[in-house]
Amino acid sequence: MRREGLDLYAADPAFVRRMRRLLGSEYGWAAEHLHRMGALAGGPVAACSVQAEAYPPELVRYDREGNRIDRVRFHPAYERMRELAYGSGIVALAYDERARPAGGRAPRVLVFGLGYVFSQAEQGLYCPICMTDGAARLVERYAEPEVRERWLPRLTARELDRLAEGAMWLTEKQGGSDVGANTTRAVEGPDGRWRLYGDKWFCSNLGAEVMMVMARPEGAGPGTRGLGLFLVPLHRGDGSRNAIRFHRLKDKLGTRSMPTGEATLEGAEGWLLAGPGRGFKAMTEMLNLSRLYNAVASCGAMRRACFEALEHARERTAFGRVLEDHPLHREVLADMVVRTEASTALVFETVARLDRMDRGIGSEDDRVLWRALTPLVKLHTAKQAVAVASEGVEALGGNGYIEEFPTARLLRDAQVLPIWEGTTNILALDLLLRAIGREGACDALARWIEQRLAAASERSTLLEAAGLVEAGFVAWREAVGDALALEGSPDVRYARGFAHRLARLCEAAILLDEAAADLAGGDARAQALALRHVARFVAGPDDAGLRPAPALEPPVWQALSRGTELALEAV
Numbered sequence: 001m002r003r004e005g006l007d008l009y010a011a012d013p014a015f016v017r018r019m020r021r022l023l024g025s026e027y028g029w030a031a032e033h034l035h036r037m038g039a040l041a042g043g044p045v046a047a048c049s050v051q052a053e054a055y056p057p058e059l060v061r062y063d064r065e066g067n068r069i070d071r072v073r074f075h076p077a078y079e080r081m082r083e084l085a086y087g088s089g090i091v092a093l094a095y096d097e098r099a100r101p102a103g104g105r106a107p108r109v110l111v112f113g114l115g116y117v118f119s120q121a122e123q124g125l126y127c128p129i130c131m132t133d134g135a136a137r138l139v140e141r142y143a144e145p146e147v148r149e150r151w152l153p154r155l156t157a158r159e160l161d162r163l164a165e166g167a168m169w170l171t172e173k174q175g176g177s178d179v180g181a182n183t184t185r186a187v188e189g190p191d192g193r194w195r196l197y198g199d200k201w202f203c204s205n206l207g208a209e210v211m212m213v214m215a216r217p218e219g220a221g222p223g224t225r226g227l228g229l230f231l232v233p234l235h236r237g238d239g240s241r242n243a244i245r246f247h248r249l250k251d252k253l254g255t256r257s258m259p260t261g262e263a264t265l266e267g268a269e270g271w272l273l274a275g276p277g278r279g280f281k282a283m284t285e286m287l288n289l290s291r292l293y294n295a296v297a298s299c300g301a302m303r304r305a306c307f308e309a310l311e312h313a314r315e316r317t318a319f320g321r322v323l324e325d326h327p328l329h330r331e332v333l334a335d336m337v338v339r340t341e342a343s344t345a346l347v348f349e350t351v352a353r354l355d356r357m358d359r360g361i362g363s364e365d366d367r368v369l370w371r372a373l374t375p376l377v378k379l380h381t382a383k384q385a386v387a388v389a390s391e392g393v394e395a396l397g398g399n400g401y402i403e404e405f406p407t408a409r410l411l412r413d414a415q416v417l418p419i420w421e422g423t424t425n426i427l428a429l430d431l432l433l434r435a436i437g438r439e440g441a442c443d444a445l446a447r448w449i450e451q452r453l454a455a456a457s458e459r460s461t462l463l464e465a466a467g468l469v470e471a472g473f474v475a476w477r478e479a480v481g482d483a484l485a486l487e488g489s490p491d492v493r494y495a496r497g498f499a500h501r502l503a504r505l506c507e508a509a510i511l512l513d514e515a516a517a518d519l520a521g522g523d524a525r526a527q528a529l530a531l532r533h534v535a536r537f538v539a540g541p542d543d544a545g546l547r548p549a550p551a552l553e554p555p556v557w558q559a560l561s562r563g564t565e566l567a568l569e570a571v
């Protein structure tokens with residue numbers, strides 16, 4: 001199949017169905033954006049992405065007269081990607097009150113749908129897009145009117161000459177997870193202006209115009225409670241360069257098209273958005289959004305790995321048969337597809353909750369679920385992305401390991417997904433101790449899972465699987481309860497395992513519900529997907545083959561691998 005010039009959205013019928021399902025009556029106008037992004041990601045963005053990776057950004061520290069200028073220089077291909085990405089409205093649509101034909105902002109489901117498609121072609125630039133969106137969200141919610149009016153239109157602009165990109169500066173040498181150890185200081189001058197002093201150790205999108213910075217105002221207490229949130233621009237109001245020094249760019253394993261560097265604030269002027277006591281809490285709003293971005297990027301990476309592996313398996317012959325006709329290889333590919341679609345289902349379920357809350361129609365259960373699902377989807381999908389991207393490399397054999405093929409880079413890019421925006425351990429602890437332990441997410445989860453299993457429990461073909469998920473959740477809840485029951489010192493050793501197990505159960509509940517709905521409409525594909533997911537990832541131990549998944553007969557395999565519908569008579 002010809003890959004260049006392909007509409008990556010149209011080439012993914014399973015995701016098209018997901019968008020239809022979630023966008024409902026809004027799908028018509030939203031589809032235009034999705035197809036446009038599909039064509040960009042399969043065409044010019046894909047081409048530019050290869051160039052931008054081959055010619056990564058450089059830090060230019062001096063001009064020819066020897067003056068420090070600390071500027072990041074990009075290859076024109078990266079600039080072109082920026083133009084295409086921001087021009088598509090990938091950030092702007094979420095803020096534009098005229099995005100919907102009937103008026104109002106675009107739903108996050110659409111904006112993240114665009115991200116899922118875009119990130120299949122380019123993971124590096126998706127990070128600045130994420131931080132620009134996050135900065136806009138904080139500015140809109142926390143900045144004084146004067147600051148908001150100055151920066152929000154620029155953070156949400158579609159044209160490069162007006163656009164101000166965002167960045168977030170938390171991590172310091174002594175700690176990324178332990179943000180409370182931050183030592184960057186903020187001093188309020190007699191003129192009422194804040195000046196920041198300190199080193200930041202990981203600064204992605206170095207050279208961005210708007211930094212969201214964590215710093216400790218003089219006299220504030222220790223830990224995260226003593227931190228304030230500041231907006232620090234790269235340039236002052238008069239156009240002069242703010243007192244920020246760039247030291248070097250990191251030599252990274254992946255996301256090489258995008259600069260991550262080290263910087264020092266040397267009395268840089270900034271605006272306080274939220275002071276001690278509120279600063280870190282405000283920052284978590286940006287982090288929560290970026291965790292969803294991370295999860296969407298993980299799904300995008302997985303989908304791309306599946307796409308490459310499936311295409312290859314249809315074309316490549318070994319031992320007299322195309323690869324996809326080898327039963328063992330077919331199982332491997334099916335697992336990749338199931339992991340990808342299950343992750344995507346859970347991520348967009350979480351995004352839909354964010355939409356409801358942003359529109360002010362979310363219930364308390366929505367809020368609690370969103371709170372628990374956000375760290376969950378970030379940590380779970382990131383690990384899935386690395387596993388699926390790795391399988392994608394192997395699925396292409398030796399070629400998969402060679403940089404001329406996209407799979408090698410996919411794996412390198414994916415490896416950062418479990419690290420930034422909170423590592424797997426940090427998020428597993430957040431889920432266990434805070435979302436579940438402190439905020440009591442178990443009850444809301446139980447109600448939601450029960451509700452999602454209701455329709456499947458009415459179907460003879462889904463009943464057993466629904467029962468397994470229900471029983472699995474009861475056992476999970478008991479184990480989590482035991483771990484938290486130890487007064488004062490909960491047993492956190494299995495926090496990761498708890499999280500991944502919960503993710504599998506939630507994924508299964510959604511897939512079974514969708515299976516029941518699609519069966520009613522005469523399509524059995526979602527059933528095949530859900531039953532395979534339960535057999536492989538809920539009921540049986542991974543890869544042991546002790547509990548065989550449903551057979552991959554030709555019509556089932558066709559539907560699973562191509563995302564197309566499956567007639568009821570075929571199963």
Ligand SMILES: Cc1cc2nc3c(=O)[nH]c(=O)nc-3n(C[C@H](O)[C@H](O)[C@H](O)COP(=O)(O)OP(=O)(O)OC[C@H]3O[C@@H](n4cnc5c(N)ncnc54)[C@H](O)[C@@H]3O)c2cc1C
Nearest residue numbers: 168169170171175176177202203204260420421422423425
């Ligand atoms: C390419 C890249 C770009 C980045 N860009 C940015 C950026 O733009 N802005 C920014 O602020 N940061 C950025 N980061 C930093 C990133 O967010 C941190 O690296 C990450 O949060 C981990 O922090 P750390 O490196 O200090 O590791 P540590 O916090 O030292 O963690 C090391 C290991 O210990 C584990 N660990 C830590 N604490 C615990 C605990 N309590 N219990 C169990 N395990 C624990 C972690 O899970 C991890 O595996 C970037 C990182 C990378 C790799």
